[in-house]
Each structure stands twice: as C-alpha cells, then as structure tokens.
Amino acid sequence: MGEAARSRCSEVRKQLPDYLNGAVDLETAQLLRWHFSRCKNCRLIVRSAINTFREHFREKPAGNSAAKAHAA
Numbered sequence: 001m002g003e004a005a006r007s008r009c010s011e012v013r014k015q016l017p018d019y020l021n022g023a024v025d026l027e028t029a030q031l032l033r034w035h036f037s038r039c040k041n042c043r044l045i046v047r048s049a050i051n052t053f054r055e056h057f058r059e060k061p062a063g064n065s066a067a068k069a070h071a072a
C-alpha cells in the first residue's frame with residue numbers, strides 16, 4: 001500500500017536467506033511471516049525460494065531410487 005510497506009519489502013528480501021536457513025530469531029521470523037501474509041510479491045518470492053531450496057536439499061543419497069532400481 002504505502003511507502004512503509006514498500007521499504008519493508010527490501011528488508012524482508014535481505015533477510016530471506018537467513019529466514020530459509022532458520023538463522024533468524026523467532027521475532028524476525030514472525031515479522032517476516034506477517035509480511036508474507038500481506039505482501040503478495042514477497043510471498044511469491046519466498047515460495048519460489050523455498051522450492052529452489054528444497055531442490056537443493058534433495059541431493060541426498062536416500063533419494064537415489066533410480067540407481068536402486070537399476071541395481072535390482
């Protein structure tokens with residue numbers, strides 16, 4: 001809506017990596033979530049960031065079912 005909300009966005013985006021890492025304190029996490037609930041733009045950004053993050057973490061040996069099927 002106003003300028004205040006807009007300036008928050010840049011702050012939120014700065015803290016996004018830390019938020020995804022769980023490196024922010026509880027208060028900050030709540031502030032960010034509050035912002036996401038009101039700001040569609042940041043919500044979209046955080047969603048795609050989380051998807052990227054998940055894919056990044058998917059590189060686990062446990063998810064290697066294709067190789068298992070091949071071995072069997």
Ligand SMILES: [Zn+2]
Nearest residue numbers: 008009039042
């Ligand atoms: Zn925002």
